[in-house]
Amino acid sequence: MKDEIVSTGLTHNPLGRTGPIVSRFALGAMTFGSETSKKEAFNQLDLFVEHGGNFIDTADVYGGGGSENIIGEWGKARGGLDDLVIATKGRFAPPAGSFGASRRSLIRSVEACLKRLQVEAIDVYYIHGWDKDTDILETLSTLDDLVRSGKIHYTAWSNLTGWQLQRIITTARAYNLPVPTALQPQYSLLERGIEWEVLPCCLEEGVGLAPWSPLAGGWLTGKYNADIRPTGATRLGEDPNRGVEAYDIRNTEKTHRVLAVLADIAKQHQCPMSDIALAWLGAKPGVSSILLGARTAQQLKANLAAANVTLPDKHIAELDAVSAPGLPAYPYGFQEPWSGMEVWEKLRTR
Template sequence: MSRLALGTMTFGVETPEADAHAQLDAFVEAGGTLIDTADVYGDGASERILGRWLADRRHDHVLVATKGRFAPPPGSRGASRRSLVRSLDASLDRLGVDAVDVYFVHGWDEDTPVEETLDALSAEARKGKLHSIGWSNVTGWQLARIMTTARLGGYVVPTVVQPQYNLLDRSIEVEVLPCALEEGLAITPWSPLGGGWLTGKYARDERPTGATRLGEDPDRGVEAYDTRNTEATWRVLEVVSAVAKRHDRTMAQVAVAWLLSRPGVASVLLGARTPVQLSDVLASTSLSLTEADLAALGQASAPGLPAYPYGMLEAFSAMTVWDHLGTAGDTAG
């Protein structure tokens, strides 16, 4: 898969089909191979737009990923066997393909045993409808449960995990990232620009207006204006801006280049409304951040660890357990 992937959540919603096809053409011309969509994007519109592009262009080297879980057909639910089988078939029909390269479960389903989900996906893999599977939006313990169940149960083993990850939200580094590294999972982060915040287009004292995601809906999702308009955010943006100026690059390119430098990150999902926005972030792969750049960005964005158990475990890495506890044999505390 290419180091940058094209996310298509805007297709058919914020991005008309002609612009979507222009983005796809530009992405492939730049060497991109992984295109990511989902059944819920535009209520299927994104998959249909991508499907018409695939039928017209016939790019055999393109990898297509889609997702199921949040838009189950009537009579189905979540990540159940009934839901995923019907959702996958519907996605294949909209995409106009016989199989997808990666099929993501779009989130944990507390109502369905993970064994049922994995068994259903394994059966679909044996039928040739999907080539590999992944999970999106899970906690560390959920990811560990998925991987252990898959390996011990003889099911198809996930190869990819897709979390939110960017300079404004590094929370996956506590549990999800270590689990993914331990399991050898590829990480394909979404929201590398923090919903547009890391481009520098929002102001501290002025609520966004106009044709931007937050201009149209300031309360939108995890990047909501009032949620992200914090001193911590502005500290990060100040450093991103300074690094961008040193390299004569955009803040968006710096944010994506930082993410590409992180361990385990295989491909970063880019989401753009217009071909111009896409062109900017595609240039991220040619930006080499210095050790000083990475240190400054890391320090500014470091979320810190809860004192327990993570701070305690961090202390253990610098000394033996017995040194920390005191006298050998004293296991209290």
């Protein structure tokens, strides 16, 4: 078990086995420069730090670079970002004609990120997704050069399968290149697919998890109804077909079974459903920090209150059961009787 360092607000944990100390919640800045104005983004950043948060997450593709620009301007106004852990990502934004996780792309991406963030080094740099067109050794050797030059402190990845993560780790160790300190996957009561392969790999290799979409795009707040398509100023209200949390994809019987149990437990704790969903995720093995993304400071403040919620084992078990992804009969179920993995037993859901 990791030792916790208690701050005046949020507790803090190591990011994986080798990473920096980060707050239990991270501020996700995906909406900055697009759905969230500069003024409102500044309000969120101020509020987050006031509550003891130190982990701020963005990407070069968010707002077309606008998110990084806003964080950089906010940092300059407050006298710098040295007391915080700043994470950003590269892979999907095409900087000056470059694209992907190639040497050419990553070097250009990092240089552009440094300028927008107005920092000398990026604390945690994520490769935003697998690049099938670039040899993994090229990507890892480029990251190594960037670490050695002092432009990146820690490397990390996002949106990987289990075999991809293991290949990265194996290759990095074979060539003495940076092993990822963290992985940023989608993980919530409505999306537990990483528990089949990705999470066991992270636990085995000491890679910290910093999940995105912990509230499943707003579904776990209870704001969406089974019979009424969303409208108005919400993510799905403005775009019902939005990504993995699209209304027609997530509006299933299983989703509403999960929401019913979630609502009942929230009533017992006299707190919002979102607090329970975040507390459940924070109790999962390997989770170092959870990304909170909000349009307004008011929404962020409400989510930060989840730091005060601790679920009893019986409520975690109820949520585990109703949200269980189950095991495919082959090869997972086939191997289960002789797997001998303690982690497997903890994660096994039927």
